[in-house]
Amino acid sequence: MPRPLLRLLGLALLLLGASHPTWAEAPERIVSLAPAMTEILFALGLDEQVVGITSVCDRPEAARDKTRVGGMSNPSLEAILALKPELVVMTTDGNPKHIADQLQRFGIPIHVFTPRRLSEIPGGIRELGARVGAEKAADTLAVELETLLKTPPRFAAGEGPKALFVIWPEPLIVAGPGTLIDDALTLIGYVNIAADAGTAYPRFSVEEALRRKPEIIFLGLGHDRDNPRTQRLLQRLAPAGLDHPGRIVSVGDALYRAGPRLPAGIVEISPGQGFEPERADR
Template sequence: MLRQINMPKDVMPDLIRHPVYSWIPAYAGMTTIVAKVIIFFLTVLLMVICAEISCADEFRDETNRLVRIHSVPRRIVSLAPGITETLYALGLESRIVGVTTFCDWPVAARLKPRIGGFTNPSIEKIVALKPDLILATADGNRRETVLQLERLGLPVYVTNPSDTRSVLKSILRIGEITRQKKNARRLVGTLQKRLDCVTAQTRHRDKPRVFFQIGLEPMVTAGRGTLINEVIKRAGGVNVAGADLANYPRYSAEGIIGASPDIIVFAPMINDNKFEAVKRFWKNFPEVPAVKNRRIYPIDADLINRASPRLFDAVEIMAIFFHPDINISATCCPNDIPLSGH
């Protein structure tokens, strides 16, 4: 137990004036100043941290909507096949709780709970999954669907990729909002290298005229504002419908004959495996260079229609169609992201 020591009053002044204790008043003043400085800097630091946390939860999506995400997303619903593929590529499969009926790649995605179609998802099913993040696309999901989910208080981030550059940007943004920045940067770096490699090998070559055929009856192609047009260009070709303002204009056989394509690339519609029928059809038009030189090729429509990392597979495959003597697989494809189907 501490005891109070009573010293004579006449001794106290001398003791305080002793050299050993002469620093006490100065130190006391200094301590007060230091304490105030420390408190000030701690306050500023706390304000900065709070501001950063607040800003980190708010994002501008690719349609310039402000989206607030309250935590690290753990229950993600994807409203587009390309988004689902991107989530898997980023290693986020365990966080996906719902996908559309069209989300069929990778194969594991088919086992995820279904929330309906691409353009008509079930709001009730989405709500029942209790998502903390919904990812949609401006190109395929209806604006009314986004607004309905938003009114229910659910965070909906909308992507809007239109070319390879914006696909890479979308991957980075999805990585940011899911707190997977490192994986997203690594993936984008790999995809960009693959794209650069194709460009380097095709830049100075003659560019063949390409007709991209979707289906047989009716015969549809891809115009200027499509990912397909972008892939043809990136692969070192010229889209014969690239100047068409319509995204997916219809063409007659006569129109294609007039366009005189060097190459025809055929993508079957859903449940439409008619490549042999297409080749038989074009045998009736031997004057078309692509027919005469037997340069009619099939491609998986999902590769070229979906804004996902597999779009870069499509660029490489098309580059091989256009320039058969280049060696894309050996020179452009790292082991971690192989060509689909190769």
């Protein structure tokens, strides 16, 4: 028998004996194909129901003992089916559509998390909570974020300090328009100097960044001051006075994912968290 047919036969055999729940039933076996989805599911109290995650799902700590089914962009269909999931949770931000199509062909229910903007996340959390039978916990998470979204900005629109959020120091890659990070900066009242870029995560030259005169720079997770790449970036920023305390702030990865740590990420870049950005004369 040709190898492709053997592979299909094997996949079909994995499904024998598996019963798929109706949409009215809360799934007892869930596979998460994105780090943010894993974080949300655990925050909803579904630790026991999550049976599989991807190789890049690293939070919370308790999730690291779950079975890995491959990468976010290239999960193993065989590994997913072997876990006999009653629901596979996916996202449009990183999971390929063909994986969703393949799962549906095998009769595996899926839930696709579609929100990508900060204002859309509470609704997405509630939809996921309804799908997995955790409406109350989902509403609690959603309300926490909605409360921050309703908070008046620290600075008036267009009047806040010019900010740059560094995703990678060398080459210099920053957070541009359409990202959760840009939304968070805007929410607080910062002026993202990369907001007019043509892509979500544009590559900047240090000279271009300096030309735009940022007044505060956020260094994303992993770019500590002792990192050689970060050191070289700081040295090139020094002549502009940006190496002074409070002008460059190291932060975590909470704003990188559409998950339950978003409120903490917003607070982390807010003035008063150990720094107070000052506006230069304009």
